[in-house]
Amino acid sequence: MSARLLPGALALLVLALFVGSLSVGPSAVGLGTALTDLLAGADTTAAVIVAEIRLPRALLGVGVGATLGLAGAALQGLLRNPLAEPGVVGVSPFAALGAVIAFYSGLSGTFALALPLGGILGALLAVALLYALAGRGGGMLTLVLAGMALSSLAGALTSLALSLSPNPFALAEIVFWLLGSLADRSLTHVWLAVPFMAVGWALLLTAGRHLDALTLGELTARSLGVDLGRLRLRIVLGTALAVGAAVAVSGTIGFVGLIVPHLVRPLVGWQPGRLLLPSALGGAALTLAADIAVRLPGGAELKLGVVTALIGAPFFLALVLRTRGSAA
Amino acid sequence: MARGWMGVCGLVLAFAALCGGAHAAAPPQRIVSLNLCGDQLAWMLAGRGRIAALSHLARSAELSYVAPQVADVPIVQGAAEEILPLAPDLVLAGRYTAKPTVAFLRAKGVPILELSIPQDFAGIRDQVRRVARALGEEPRGEALIAAMDAALAEPAQRHDGPRPVGVAWQAGGFTAGAGTLTDAVLDAAGLDNLATRSGLKGHGYLTLEAMVAGRPDVLIADAALPTQPSLRQALLQHPALARPGALGRRVTVPAPLLACGTPATAEAVRLLRAALAEGTRP
Numbered sequence: 001m002s003a004r005l006l007p008g009a010l011a012l013l014v015l016a017l018f019v020g021s022l023s024v025g026p027s028a029v030g031l032g033t034a035l036t037d038l039l040a041g042a043d044t045t046a047a048v049i050v051a052e053i054r055l056p057r058a059l060l061g062v063g064v065g066a067t068l069g070l071a072g073a074a075l076q077g078l079l080r081n082p083l084a085e086p087g088v089v090g091v092s093p094f095a096a097l098g099a100v101i102a103f104y105s106g107l108s109g110t111f112a113l114a115l116p117l118g119g120i121l122g123a124l125l126a127v128a129l130l131y132a133l134a135g136r137g138g139g140m141l142t143l144v145l146a147g148m149a150l151s152s153l154a155g156a157l158t159s160l161a162l163s164l165s166p167n168p169f170a171l172a173e174i175v176f177w178l179l180g181s182l183a184d185r186s187l188t189h190v191w192l193a194v195p196f197m198a199v200g201w202a203l204l205l206t207a208g209r210h211l212d213a214l215t216l217g218e219l220t221a222r223s224l225g226v227d228l229g230r231l232r233l234r235i236v237l238g239t240a241l242a243v244g245a246a247v248a249v250s251g252t253i254g255f256v257g258l259i260v261p262h263l264v265r266p267l268v269g270w271q272p273g274r275l276l277l278p279s280a281l282g283g284a285a286l287t288l289a290a291d292i293a294v295r296l297p298g299g300a301e302l303k304l305g306v307v308t309a310l311i312g313a314p315f316f317l318a319l320v321l322r323t324r325g326s327a328a
Numbered sequence: 329m330a331r332g333w334m335g336v337c338g339l340v341l342a343f344a345a346l347c348g349g350a351h352a353a354a355p356p357q358r359i360v361s362l363n364l365c366g367d368q369l370a371w372m373l374a375g376r377g378r379i380a381a382l383s384h385l386a387r388s389a390e391l392s393y394v395a396p397q398v399a400d401v402p403i404v405q406g407a408a409e410e411i412l413p414l415a416p417d418l419v420l421a422g423r424y425t426a427k428p429t430v431a432f433l434r435a436k437g438v439p440i441l442e443l444s445i446p447q448d449f450a451g452i453r454d455q456v457r458r459v460a461r462a463l464g465e466e467p468r469g470e471a472l473i474a475a476m477d478a479a480l481a482e483p484a485q486r487h488d489g490p491r492p493v494g495v496a497w498q499a500g501g502f503t504a505g506a507g508t509l510t511d512a513v514l515d516a517a518g519l520d521n522l523a524t525r526s527g528l529k530g531h532g533y534l535t536l537e538a539m540v541a542g543r544p545d546v547l548i549a550d551a552a553l554p555t556q557p558s559l560r561q562a563l564l565q566h567p568a569l570a571r572p573g574a575l576g577r578r579v580t581v582p583a584p585l586l587a588c589g590t591p592a593t594a595e596a597v598r599l600l601r602a603a604l605a606e607g608t609r610p
Binding site: 025026027029043045048049052053103104106108109165166167169170173184186187190248 | 540557573
């Protein structure tokens, strides 16, 4: 497929899956009926279910998925490392930790923006730590090990924070924060997260040209006029804003940022800059598809991260095997 | 008093055969309950004087109907080694009370009464009669049942057309369907249980979409919601439920009334009927 047609084709796929996401749910409400009612201004049950339960879910599927795909592509470009991904390297788990502290302390009850801000602060801390540990000249192994340590630290601290909550349900909700879900989110969550995600997207999408230059090495990039310090800051901030806000409302959905850039890369010709927009669209498509899959009838609804991990973990292992030769 | 005599009997509990003859006739004087429902029935039927200890849940205001009255009654956590020194002459245990503990007590010759889990008012009558017989308090048991039946027999509100719909929807979407005490309470109050209508048997979850689509007239809200935030409680405040007309009204039914099937459960029916009488869609 031509690289020019790819974004358009992916956008069509996202649109189709978006409509699919609005049509699927436990109650037998048809999208057609609901749209007719909504257009007529009738406040029917079908209209409420589609507009207030399924629409926020589909919108967050697009936003969170695009964030994860885009952040994965940008991190892989910045760290020049194919295993970088917000979930694998600990950014999403730290964002979840920040959101957990903001939510269960009751802070977000009095000040709603505390939820995305907590996620963003957590993500910022993780990206900064990661860059300090494995950013410059660190091999693939260093990155994966640093990411693993950050992820387990964040998981343990999240569990600790939930254990300290006096609410009896809190500890059981660790499943949401570790595996992620879009179930029963509301438009409030969309408004809380989307502005921050949009700023993050803008920062990441405009970094393409400099990321392309970086593939030639830091010295060459600098000689081409790339300010490496500013590029790093841009990617770190963009990732933290987008991933932090996304995780704060959806929990940690893993592997999307890993799978999508790798699927898209052969189609765009190995340039990190060209990878960014298609990765965002691909991430949205994969997340919407996975979120439709968890709602298909047959037993209780799965957490979204279960499905993405079932696809992503074998993918990750295959990638480790394939890159093992070159890593040494 | 009989208690002193029973103390002697308790000391020689190891020689249960010596006391066994007396036990069969005399009502138990040192009752220990290891189960929340047993706590409440023992309190209602036997009273303070004959209770040696209740389970630690008896003092929980969120779960126990008798919590305000039992603050000074000794409690046990349920370990065999704290129960045995109390020399109980009857232990009330739930069907799912720690099996090894109950087996150990039984092996030591402690009489055990295993309680069932009533799923309707007939089950409550049976349970009260069984416990009353074991405690030698049959007249008191019949009086409690009569009071419960009188409360249940109060005429239900007349409604034209189909029965109004009710549901007990708790944090996280947890609810009670067919074959549960909550279902029996809703039915007795003249309500159709939305969870049962959705095909749920026993306890389980009802999705937010099913709640919105079902447009219940009455939502039983938990009286004892913890005030600290959790995602499950946030679900109860979802905008799709907060819209006018999505719910008839929230009725607060104290959790102890539904946690155990006791004569007090009739009070839950009365609360629901009162709410229906006020009109379901304000």
